[in-house]
Amino acid sequence: MSRRHVDELDSVEMPDGFVWRPIRRAFDIRAFGVNAYSVLESGSQIVEEHTESRLGHEEIYLVLRGRARFTVDGNDHELGPGQLVFVRDPALKRAAVALDADTVVLALGGKGGEAFTVSAWEAMFAAVPAAREERWDEAIRIHEEALEDEPEHPALLYNLACMESRAGRRLDALLHLQRSVEIDPVWAEHARKDSDFAAIRSEPGFP
Amino acid sequence: MSGYEILSIDDLDRYTSTSASYVLRPLRRRLGFRPFGLNVWEGPGAGDQVIERHREAGGDEELYVVLRGTARFTLGDETFDAPVGTLVHAPPGTLREATAVEAGTTILALGAKAGEAFEPSGWEDFYIAYAHLHAGDADRGRALYREALEREPDAWQGAYNAACFEAVAGDKDAAIEQLRRAVALDRSAREHAATDTDLDPLRDDPRFEELVG
Numbered sequence: 001m002s003r004r005h006v007d008e009l010d011s012v013e014m015p016d017g018f019v020w021r022p023i024r025r026a027f028d029i030r031a032f033g034v035n036a037y038s039v040l041e042s043g044s045q046i047v048e049e050h051t052e053s054r055l056g057h058e059e060i061y062l063v064l065r066g067r068a069r070f071t072v073d074g075n076d077h078e079l080g081p082g083q084l085v086f087v088r089d090p091a092l093k094r095a096a097v098a099l100d101a102d103t104v105v106l107a108l109g110g111k112g113g114e115a116f117t118v119s120a121w122e123a124m125f126a127a128v129p130a131a132r133e134e135r136w137d138e139a140i141r142i143h144e145e146a147l148e149d150e151p152e153h154p155a156l157l158y159n160l161a162c163m164e165s166r167a168g169r170r171l172d173a174l175l176h177l178q179r180s181v182e183i184d185p186v187w188a189e190h191a192r193k194d195s196d197f198a199a200i201r202s203e204p205g206f207p
Numbered sequence: 208m209s210g211y212e213i214l215s216i217d218d219l220d221r222y223t224s225t226s227a228s229y230v231l232r233p234l235r236r237r238l239g240f241r242p243f244g245l246n247v248w249e250g251p252g253a254g255d256q257v258i259e260r261h262r263e264a265g266g267d268e269e270l271y272v273v274l275r276g277t278a279r280f281t282l283g284d285e286t287f288d289a290p291v292g293t294l295v296h297a298p299p300g301t302l303r304e305a306t307a308v309e310a311g312t313t314i315l316a317l318g319a320k321a322g323e324a325f326e327p328s329g330w331e332d333f334y335i336a337y338a339h340l341h342a343g344d345a346d347r348g349r350a351l352y353r354e355a356l357e358r359e360p361d362a363w364q365g366a367y368n369a370a371c372f373e374a375v376a377g378d379k380d381a382a383i384e385q386l387r388r389a390v391a392l393d394r395s396a397r398e399h400a401a402t403d404t405d406l407d408p409l410r411d412d413p414r415f416e417e418l419v420g
Contacts (some may be wrong), residue, residue, distance in 0.1 A: 026294075083215050086240065
């Protein structure tokens with residue numbers, strides 16, 4: 001597929017209310033990070049509040065259609081088509097709310113001085129529809145594919161363990177959860193409260 | 208330098224091509240964005256070229272996003288009209304071109320090479336240097352291309368483009384010197400020089416004959 005209109009991209013409705021429109025995945029782009037976001041109704045979050053501290057990415061958000069109110073480093077800016085915000089500092093908090101129902105924001109990002117690598121969050125976003133509909137095999141496959149690029153990514157391993165636990169693959173779930181906790185112990189705390197692990201919580205070796 | 212910046216694409220500088228109708232509005236340079244290449248291109252009138260006909264011989268993967276108007280794209284063997292919001296993906300070897308169906312058609316172009324850290328390419332400096340030269344400010348253009356030469360001292364294309372710049376600017380000695388460097392770096396520069404009209408002011412100079420044959 002060499003061309004697509006932004007309205008023809010997949011729509012992945014996220015729990016926070018924004019809709020992820022994957023561009024990089026649609027074309028299997030390997031050289032840079034690019035995605036779009038839309039909303040189901042005016043007033044919804046279109047860019048979730050976050051920083052890029054972990055990835056160190058520089059980001060540009062460009063309004064393609066409609067209007068959005070961006071909040072960056074505590075300051076509000078209302079932007080329309082052709083206007084953009086460039087967040088140079090990865091540590092700054094950024095978020096946006098759509099002011100029109102048809103607002104579309106392009107998000108461009110990457111780390112200066114390094115070859116682009118696909119961010120693990122893309123797989124986690126991409127698996128949301130399958131997980132919502134309890135199509136566990138598909139959700140597991142999406143995570144396994146992402147782990148081929150980043151085999152030691154703790155959040156990916158943790159999410160994979162969640163899906164495997166829900167799918168009844170108890171041993172796989174336990175092994176992947178243990179590995180994520182070995183890499184970053186913070187995942188043990190998450191696991192203790194996570195209902196996805198009801199099936200394996202009493203297993204020996206559960207963190 | 209602030210941690211973030213708000214900008215409209217209308218705030219970007221405009222550089223009309225000296226050989227075609229399209230206008231470059233350099234976005235990456237303006238922001239100091241480092242992860243990949245990013246520019247805005249405009250076709251001022253209906254029928255004007257917006258994206259020149261080319262392949263990315265250097266291996267860059269590109270994505271074009273139509274921001275305003277409607278663009279008529281040619282991608283490989285296919286031609287299609289692309290309204291606002293259309294995304295066009297061009298792998299490195301694919302021939303691509305876009306013209307404006309409506310006046311003011313504007314396209315965002317993203318590009319980089321997979322698996323490599325992005326480095327700005329010298330063509331942007333030379334494009335803008337030429338625009339300054341044609342606007343009557345050769346010194347400003349010269350300062351810009353010299354930065355590009357310092358960044359990529361071993362690229363024959365840089366020395367060759369500098370020769371063209373100086374030939375058009377009327378500094379024959381500087382042009383011959385740059386052409387000599389270009390030929391020393393890569394003898395294929397001679398083939399380009401043989402037919403390049405930018406170098407016409409040098410053709411009756413015996414040093415040119417000696418270099419190009």
